[in-house]
Amino acid sequence: MSELIQALSAQEIAGIDAEIAHVPYRSAVAIEALKIVQAHRGWVSDESLRAIARHLHMSAEELDGVATFYNLIYRRPVGEQVILLCNSISCWIKGCDKIQKRIQEQLGIGLGETTSDKRYTLLPVTCLGACDKAPVLMVGEELHENVDTHSLSRLFDDGGGTSE
């Protein structure tokens, strides 16, 4: 039992408890709790999931139902930086398929894959709300606008390995 609780750090528990103070019942902070743990660990492992569920007085299955619903909660390890590639309509018109192909060539990863050096994971994302600057993508928290093959080269200049 205590081992499961230890799966959350004191810092994580403090963060989650601060959220619980604002809501009528503990499980209402499920998404915040998942995001807090993910911010510390990069993703949400089965162990983390069970520990969060216990802390929120809900079943691990119910919490996993929440976790797997949201595309920005990662239930598998991701690279140090996640590349969110917008492939919605305005970016498609402006050639996001070419951008995806170039990333594949440069970093050796397709959608849902991580470079072998664990630096980057590539994921598709819903329209990023910057359609006047299409095509766009995010690397970590940074938005990159009017992306072309030249700017891509600079973006990942030093990096990337090949996919496993």
Add this chain to the structure above:
Amino acid sequence: MSLDLPLTRNVRPDRSPTDFAAYEANGGYRGLRAAIGKLTPAECLQVIKDSNLRGRGGAGFPTGMKWSFVPMDDAAAGHKYLICNADEMEPGTFKDRLLLECDPHQLIEGMICAAYTIQADIAYIFIRAEYHRAEKLLREAIAVCYEKGYLGRDILGSGYRLDMQVHSSAGRYICGEETALISSLEGKRANPRAKPPFPQVSGLWGRPTIVNNVETLCNIHHIIERGADWFQALGLTEDAGTKLYGVSGRVKKPGCWELPIGTPIREIIERHAGGMEDGYQLRGFLPGGGSTDFLTPDHLDLAMDYGTIGKAGSRMGTGTMIILDDKTCPVGFVKNLMEFFARESCGFCTPCRDGLPWSAQVLDDIENGRGRPEDMHTLARQVEFIGAIGNTHCALAPGAMEPLQSAMKYFREDFERHISGGACHFCEGGAH
């Protein structure tokens, strides 16, 4: 000619954020002072009703009427909630980001006035996770408002109390649907709920709740300060106010501009967006995001307002247009949208969960030269069944059918040519 453009008056060319001091120096928080302690909530509601403000998130429902269903008598004692929907994800929509990043205090002032009108005691800003910059600015702006006494207990000595929080989401388009948003804010899977009960009566944690779009809320204090007549006079047609319009696709100057509501489509595309890029012709456009019906060059002289676009067979939606040019395949265009909607279905209702991937598969077959003549009939049946309001809890699936049904009407020859030719005739030199 200098236009009165209230929503973007603090938007700078470099898009740097307007801070509290600059906001107040430019007339900010006057609407709040005009409302709280000066007008009763009922008087505020009447001004919003009289203004004819309609929701700017896409559906266009009259804001005052929406609010009027919130119980206001003593029987409604207990928490009431106001939620700002800042979960901008409609394909081709990039207007709320501008308001959030450039003028966070405008949204907060609008929200305080809206919350006061419905006597909400807790307000949330539900913002998509990817809008990191806006989230940070909003959190800072809210902290300043607590310091200045515009939030918290006893605002301006009126006895009115309001707390405000930011909730950063974790993805999924469906969270923008108001009942799904409420489910998500409760920490659950974002499945939309059947209505009734409507959120105004039973929303967040079973309490009366109003969910409004960012742009809608940014209008509220301007209307309260300057009056319903002023707001009505801003519009060029029967609709009131200004609207953030946007154009994306192969135009010379894609962008987003605040203009009087009812501005002709031609003026938006040709003057503000600079017309088509050299070498490209306009074939059609979605007037207000990815779930609106196509219009064509024949519609360019229509006024961009709710009624006019509705009569033309589409919807103004979010007011941000997506351009289909003559070198982009209409089948590929609709296939991209359908794959988006299929991916973003919450999976609760069968027509949406199973129907949208089926439509996407048929479109993929046609686009890749595997289409059969009977596929056109299959797609028409899907439009009829999935597009019908009432077969699903929310409007995601019917919305997904709008670009498809209108593409089959206006660009039918392209679908048929894919099928008869066994290939996409745009694949050389097109968007692919």
